[in-house]
Every structure is written in structure tokens, then in C-alpha cells.
Amino acid sequence: MTDITKVPYAPGITVWKQIVDDIQQRMDRGEVRPGEKLPSEGALASTYGVNRHTIRRALQELAALGRLHIAHGRGSFVASTVFDYQLEERPRFSEWIKKYNRPGSSEVLEAAIIPLQDLPELPRILNYGVFPDYPNVAMVETLGKLGEHPVSIARHLFFGERLLTLVDDLKQGLGITVSLKKMGVNDYTRLRSSVSAELPKARERRLLAIDKFDPVFICENVNIDPEGVGIEFSTVIYPASRVRLVYEPE
Numbered sequence: 001m002t003d004i005t006k007v008p009y010a011p012g013i014t015v016w017k018q019i020v021d022d023i024q025q026r027m028d029r030g031e032v033r034p035g036e037k038l039p040s041e042g043a044l045a046s047t048y049g050v051n052r053h054t055i056r057r058a059l060q061e062l063a064a065l066g067r068l069h070i071a072h073g074r075g076s077f078v079a080s081t082v083f084d085y086q087l088e089e090r091p092r093f094s095e096w097i098k099k100y101n102r103p104g105s106s107e108v109l110e111a112a113i114i115p116l117q118d119l120p121e122l123p124r125i126l127n128y129g130v131f132p133d134y135p136n137v138a139m140v141e142t143l144g145k146l147g148e149h150p151v152s153i154a155r156h157l158f159f160g161e162r163l164l165t166l167v168d169d170l171k172q173g174l175g176i177t178v179s180l181k182k183m184g185v186n187d188y189t190r191l192r193s194s195v196s197a198e199l200p201k202a203r204e205r206r207l208l209a210i211d212k213f214d215p216v217f218i219c220e221n222v223n224i225d226p227e228g229v230g231i232e233f234s235t236v237i238y239p240a241s242r243v244r245l246v247y248e249p250e
Helices: 015-028 041-048 052-064 093-099 122-128 166-171 176-182 202-208
Strands: 068-071 075-078 083-086 104-115 136-146 149-159 189-198 216-224 230-239 243-246
Touching: 015 052, 041 052, 052 068, 052 075, 104 166, 122 230, 136 166, 149 202, 166 176, 202 230, 216 243, 230 243
Parallel strands: 083 243
Antiparallel strands: 068 075, 104 136, 136 149, 149 230, 189 216, 216 230
């Protein structure tokens, strides 16, 4: 955190509230960035020239405002921006990005054609009974970002012989929806999504730039074409500190 110069306290305003305002202004100016750990209560008390109780009250207020995350035993961290992800009938990463009017990207981490029998997800896939029985699938793993924030790691599995060329298309920078349209899939919808939560693995922490104690949502999705044939099985990992999953019944 940028060194803090003591602020002159205005008369008639509670000191802890002035400290709250000062820290919020520093956050808004980018002096303190999302995910950054604040100095200890003792260090802040010394810097602001107050006792620890006053600092603790200010930090509690910042947490109540959603600007701070207090992890007991580890310290206080600047809260990340939280984005609502709507679980809609037509899942489109590009449309989600547009809602926030921020630059977005979907980086391909890995793309390959792999044997169906090698999929660890195979038992769950077979349970749905909607996917074509073809010996190979197109697997594409992507890292999604909204602005500078990593918001998802997605493992996409595409089924059917005609969809195997997705691997090359996505390596060349085409989006999933555009590539599917090239192959005659003009529409696809969500059949089912299931959500669970767990603590992140080491690779997930690195890619999503999160702490080992920050939970992640794991969203497993089945997408079908207009004829009801399964075209995609995906597993998407979202950092719970940045993404809120929202479902609104019609």
C-alpha cells in the first residue's frame, strides 16, 4: 500500500469516519488496488495517529460497505470488483462482457482433439444422454478476463465430427459462437447447469490471481442445439470474490 500521510481531521466529524473516507479516496484513485493487503491495525494506528480501536472501527465500516474483505488471522484486503454473471438460456461470454462496457478477452490456454474415453468427465457426460457417440471430442480451455480481472477458467468439450475444427478456429482467434455458426450451428441453448464450490487448486490460484483461501464456483454446463442434440459440455471455474452467479426465473 502506498505510504499514507497523516490527514488533518475536521472538527465535528467522527475520526474513524474520516479515516474511512480517506482510505476510500485512495482506493478510488488507484493507490490501493483490488486484492492488495492493507497494513496491520498497529501500523495504520501509528500512521493515522489514533488507537487500534479507532482503526478497527474504520475497517469494519469499510467491510460493511463492501470495500474491504477482512480475513481473520490474515489481515484486511481491498475487495475486488464483483461482476454478476446471469445464468441465461443462451450462454455467451461476449454478451456478458458487453454488459459492463469493459475490454474483455478469452485467451486460449490449450486446444486439442482428444479421445472421448480419456475424459475424466465421461461418466457424468453419459448420464445426460444427449451427446453424440463419436470417438473424439474438441477440447478448448480458455482464460476469460473482464478488463484486467481474470474472471473464469473454462474447459469446453465439443461433440460431433463436424465440431472438431473448432480447435483450429479458436487457436486462430475466432470466438466460439462465430466458429459454431461456420459449422452450421446457428443457435445453442443451456439445457442444465449445476454449481458447486471449493477452495482453488494451485493452478487456479495462479491463473485467477487469487488467494488459496478464496473459494471458487465450479459451474458444469450442458448446451444443446435446436434439435436437442448435445454440442458442448463445459466446466467453468469462477472466483467467488469477483463473480456472482445470478439466476432469475422468467
